[in-house]
Amino acid sequence: MKKKNIINLIKYHSEENDAGFRSEAYEIAKDFDATGDHQLAEYIMALMSNASTFVPQVYENKSAYFEKLSSGVEPLPLPEAIEQDVIGLVNAISRGLGINKFLFQGAPGTGKTETVKQVARILSRELFAVDFTSIIDSRLGQTQKNISDLFKEINGFAHPEKVLILFDELDSIALDRTNSNDLREMGRATSSILRELERIDSRVVLIATTNLYKHFDKALIRRFDSVIDFNRYSQEDLIEIAEVLMNSFLNKLKCNGRNVKLFRKIVALLKPIPYPGELKNIIRAAIAFSNPNDDHDYLKRLYFAAIGEKPADLKMLQEKGFTIREIEILTGISKSQVSRDLKEV
Numbered sequence: 001m002k003k004k005n006i007i008n009l010i011k012y013h014s015e016e017n018d019a020g021f022r023s024e025a026y027e028i029a030k031d032f033d034a035t036g037d038h039q040l041a042e043y044i045m046a047l048m049s050n051a052s053t054f055v056p057q058v059y060e061n062k063s064a065y066f067e068k069l070s071s072g073v074e075p076l077p078l079p080e081a082i083e084q085d086v087i088g089l090v091n092a093i094s095r096g097l098g099i100n101k102f103l104f105q106g107a108p109g110t111g112k113t114e115t116v117k118q119v120a121r122i123l124s125r126e127l128f129a130v131d132f133t134s135i136i137d138s139r140l141g142q143t144q145k146n147i148s149d150l151f152k153e154i155n156g157f158a159h160p161e162k163v164l165i166l167f168d169e170l171d172s173i174a175l176d177r178t179n180s181n182d183l184r185e186m187g188r189a190t191s192s193i194l195r196e197l198e199r200i201d202s203r204v205v206l207i208a209t210t211n212l213y214k215h216f217d218k219a220l221i222r223r224f225d226s227v228i229d230f231n232r233y234s235q236e237d238l239i240e241i242a243e244v245l246m247n248s249f250l251n252k253l254k255c256n257g258r259n260v261k262l263f264r265k266i267v268a269l270l271k272p273i274p275y276p277g278e279l280k281n282i283i284r285a286a287i288a289f290s291n292p293n294d295d296h297d298y299l300k301r302l303y304f305a306a307i308g309e310k311p312a313d314l315k316m317l318q319e320k321g322f323t324i325r326e327i328e329i330l331t332g333i334s335k336s337q338v339s340r341d342l343k344e345v
Contacts, residue, residue, distance in 0.1 A: 066128040072117030079237040098202040105213035106230025109277025112209040125164040151196040160203040167208035197223040238273040257295025269306040
């Protein structure tokens with residue numbers, strides 16, 4: 001493709017000259033075909049034949065191994081220790097010194113995958129997740145071949161500096177090679193990944209996640225430039241995160257029934273307070289299913305999720321540290337009546 005082709009494409013696009021743009025695109029396809037890049041030529045021709053509107057398209061790698069994901073847009077509160085590690089990761093990548101392979105380890109729901117999406121957004125990189133179900137094959141040796149093909153595609157991206165690859169739940173394919181319980185074929189797969197990680201283009205950023213860090217092959221861990229532990233949440237961290245999530249959902253619904261102090265008391269009743277993934281689902285469900293005519297109904301539902309029963313026992317509510325006003329909100333009984341009933345108990 002010559003400079004004049006690029007200039008003409010921009011010119012025709014700015015002039016909204018559909019015929020001129022298509023003609024130039026076909027010329028570019030012919031040039032690629034003539035130089036042996038038949039796949040790209042066919043792709044451009046397919047775009048032109050299927051296009052219903054005048055929109056220049058960007059060629060992307062098409063692969064059975066990848067799924068393109070959207071970058072993170074939802075709020076992602078993290079404990080300060082983890083947040084600082086992620087900031088360090090972003091800084092390391094941005095400096096271009098070849099530090100490009102990272103492992104996020106932690107229990108399910110700790111925010112590993114969502115953090116990867118946020119990193120992709122911050123770095124303005126396209127995010128591709130590897131589908132390991134398409135890699136694993138029951139035929140002897142085929143899994144290793146698929147791994148080799150996968151890394152060839154990773155190293156073949158036209159703009160590796162704009163790509164972030166996610167190996168989500170890498171443990172599904174790479175475990176300890178010395179573990180007698182691990183299938184020999186999967187042990188060989190781990191060895192293949194070890195070799196390929198050494199050869200990956202340093203401009204590509206690769207982040208893997210795992211829930212089974214203690215079962216990982218030590219040699220595999222050493223292939224990563226940095227390991228970030230996502231298990232570092234205190235109870236107060238989780239309560240703070242719950243509040244951020246609540247505010248996010250209530251803002252979307254423009255709900256006025258915000259009572260942060262009561263909300264935090266109820267969240268503290270969750271034993272234990274779950275990690276952010278599950279916590280988000282609990283809060284979202286409480287708000288989504290709440291009565292739109294009752295601004296505080298989500299608090300009652302959240303209490304039910306925490307305790308397993310409706311907030312009806314006034315004495316128990318008092319023993320759990322709720323004020324008369326908070327009991328009124330949870331039960332719908334007036335403060336004066338609550339006071340009288342508690343005195344009689």
